[in-house]
Amino acid sequence: MNALKKLNPYFLKHKGLLVTGSVFVIISVIFKLFPALMIRNSFDTIARVIEDYRSGAVRDETVRWELIRYGMYIIASAVLQGIFMYFMRQTIIVMSRHIEFDLKNVVFDHYQRLTQRFFKKNNTGDLMNRISEDVGKVRMYVGPAIMYALNTGFTIILVISIMISVSPKLTLLTLVPLPFLAFLIYKVANLIQSRSHAVQSQLSNLSTFAQESFSGTRVIKSYHKTPWFVQKFKEEALEYRSVNEKLFRVNAVFQPLMIFMVGLSTLITIYVGGTLYMAGKVSAGNITEFIYYVNLLTWPIASIGWVTSLVQSASASMERLDEFLNEAPDFTGGKYSPAEFKGHIKFESVSFTYPNSGVQALNEVSFELLAGESLGVLGKTGAGKSTLAALIVRQYDPTSGSIFIDGVDLKEWNLPALKAHLGWVPQEAFLFSDTIANNIAFGMDAADLPEIITAAKAAGVHNNIIEFPKSYDTAVGERGVTLSGGQKQRVSIARALIKKPEIMVFDDCLSAVDTETEEIILNNIKAATQEVSSLIIAHRISSVKHCDQIICLEEGRVIEHGTAAELEQAGGHYAELVALQLDSALEGN
Ligand SMILES: Nc1ncnc2c1ncn2[C@@H]1O[C@H](COP(=O)(O)OP(=O)(O)O)[C@@H](O)[C@H]1O
Ligand SMILES: [Mg+2]
Structure with a gap:
């Protein structure tokens, strides 16, 4: 339950709505009780008239108007009760929507500030669930749960004090079944919660499956897997139907259970009340009044069970949310933000190990690139090329060693100031729906x-x-x-070129382009980046041969470093690659 305390600042922020809402709750409860007193008076009046009639006394003609007046009072208080219930919803439920809005923004804002490690650790579905499902469950606590708890509290206190003032004995006996009702409803509500959860998660399975089958339709058809997908969908849908049926079964118990318990209380009222009436302890009006009270108490008492279960699941959701909100970004950047940016890059024994997988992607990498120079990076898949690029644009910090830009450690750079000068073309192009x-x-x-x-x-x-x-x-x-x-x-x-940044990183971004177009683009890039420090990651010699320096990576280590001519002379990995790609180019012709 402690997790829910974290919501107190939000209540405080919207305290105006909460306080007026509570006042509306009290007023609506008072108007809800008023008819009971009118019913008592009406029945007592009728009993008096019958008495008078029997004893042959003069008939009181004003009685009719008295009864009509009571009827009018009942109608009027019903209308007023309705109006105040409307106000109560308009304040408390509206407050819960405001808090929901605040919470969603807080969570989204927090997501935006977190670093890559967090997004690698949690899948998109989890991130989505926190912001939609969990925030929704928390809203059920700040809205409906609070509203019903207030309503229930006031109703129970007021009704029971009136009942005791009429007859403590009758009150005690009438109320015996109601705690059992609260307990049973609590059990049933929990069952409903867990089964709706099963329905939700099966629904998400079903829609994920359907979604995948739509986006992968070309592959499915070409491998003729259509029958398999149809069969599998049927199975998922069957499972969905079966969890739904389980939910309906508990739902179906809910209503009869309540009616049964109310019936029991009413029965006791009539029996015990009848005996007390005959003993002259209560009036006829008191019995009808009590029947009305029992009905009034049923929903509030049942809602104790319901509210408890809402609060429990809200608390679990808040804990999950809190876990995410407590995630701190791995770094926030420093203060260095110079007026002039040159684009000098220096790696000093940089090693990097991915925190989530423990894979060492870079091992003691060192190089220096003067402002305006270009560096070509070659290496097989998995050699650590993309990791190198990610470190320059500070998606991660090196595990050991340092990276300097214009002579200042990357960690001391102000992040927005740094990023204004960086252009990064990722290996996997990502376009927004725009x-x-x-x-x-x-x-x-x-x-x-x-x-x-x-x-x-x-x-x-x-x-x-x-x-x-x-x-x-x-x-x-x-x-x-x-x-x-x-x-x-x-x-x-x-997207990277238009920014005209001082440092540009191209991560294998021409892999899906044919060699001719590549040549053209590279020339353009060269023209556009003459004054710019650039890092060109590629696996074709043609992409990097014009660079001022070239490094070859293997398993995170720099195995060769020099100019194209030097490396060709050296007869190592680079020279091998030149020979190989020359061969295949010749074969292609
Ligand atoms: N986000 C990541 N989490 C864990 N390991 C990773 C991640 N990205 C890459 N790796 C691992 O780091 C190594 C280097 O990968 P990468 O830098 O992408 O190589 P390249 O770009 O040269 O193909 C590989 O072994 C790869 O499996
Ligand atoms: Mg890569």
């Missing part, structure tokens, strides 16, 4: 079309873009056009 123009202008505060076009031309994708139906305004992603791998890579290059 127009092509906006995807290219992504890193800019503002960019006009001519700038975007210049960048797209340099990245060799302009001619493709103008062939799309809406040219630069064409939407990409699920509901837009599907770009080929090479087109995506080039849009991603344009």
Whole structure:
């Protein structure tokens, strides 16, 4: 339950709504009780009239109007009760929506500040669940649970004190079944919670499966796996039906259980009340009044069980949320933010081990790149090339050793100041569901079309873009056009070029482009990056042979380092690669 204390600041923030809401709850409870007193008076009046009639006394003609008046009072208080219940919802439920909104923003904001390690550790589904499902469950506590708890508390206190003032004995006996009702409802509510959870998770299985089968439809059809998918979907859907049936079964018990318990209490009221009436201890009006009270108490008492179960699951959700909110970013950056940026890069015995897998991806890597120079990085898959790039753009910090930019340790750099000068083209191009123009202008505060076009031309994708139906305004992603791998890579290059950063990192971003286009783009990049320090990661010799320096990585170590001519002379790995790629180029012709 401790986790829920974390919500107190939110209540405090919206205390106005909470306090007025509580006042509305009290008022609506008072109007809910008022009819009981009117019913008591009516029945007592009727009993008096019957008495008078029997004893032959003068008939009191005003009685009719008295009864009509009581009836009017009952109608009026029902209307007022309704109005105040409306206000109660309008305040407390509205407050819970405000808190839900705050919480969602807090969680999302926190996600944005966390570093790569966190996103590698938790899958997207988990992140989504925290922000939707768990926040939703917490809302059930700050909204409905609080509202019903207040309502129940006031109703129980008021009703029971009136009942005791009428007859303590009758009160005691009438209320005997109700605690059992609360307990049973609590059990049933827990069962409902756990079964709805099963329904939810099966529904998510089913939709994930369906989603995958839609996006993978081409592969499914070409391997003729359609019957298998149909069969598997049927199985998942059957499972979904069966968990739903289990849920319905407990749901079906809920209502009868309540009616049974109320019936029992009513029975006791009539029997015990009847005996007390005959002994002259209570009036006829008191018995009817008690029947009304029993009915009034049923829902509040049942809701004790329901509220308890809501609070329990909200507390579990809050704990999960808290676990995420307590995650600190691995680093937050320093203060260094110079007026001038040159682009000098130096690696000093940099080693890096991935925290989640324990894989050592870089081992004592050192090199120095003067401002405006270019470095080519070669190596097989898994050699550590992408890791090298990720360290420069500070997605991770080195496990040991240091990286200096313009002579200052990366850790001392202010992150926004550093990132303003970096352009990174990732190995896997990622485009947002937006127009092509906006995807290219992504890193800019503002960019006009001519700038975007210049960048797209340099990245060799302009001619493709103008062939799309809406040219630069064409939407990409699920509901837009599907770009080929090479087109995506080039849009991603344009996104980095338009920023005109001082350091550019191209991580194997021409792998899906043919050699000719690659040549053109490389020339453009070379022209665009003459003043710029650039890192070109590739597996083709052609991509790096013009670089000022080249390093070859193997299992995280630098095995060769020099200019293209030097390395060819040395007759090592690089020279082998040159011979190999020359052969295959010749074969290709
Ligand atoms: N996010 C990650 N978590 C754990 N291990 C990783 C991660 N990314 C890469 N690795 C591992 O680090 C090594 C180097 O990978 P990477 O830098 O991507 O190589 P390259 O880009 O040269 O293909 C590989 O063994 C790879 O499995
Ligand atoms: Mg890579």
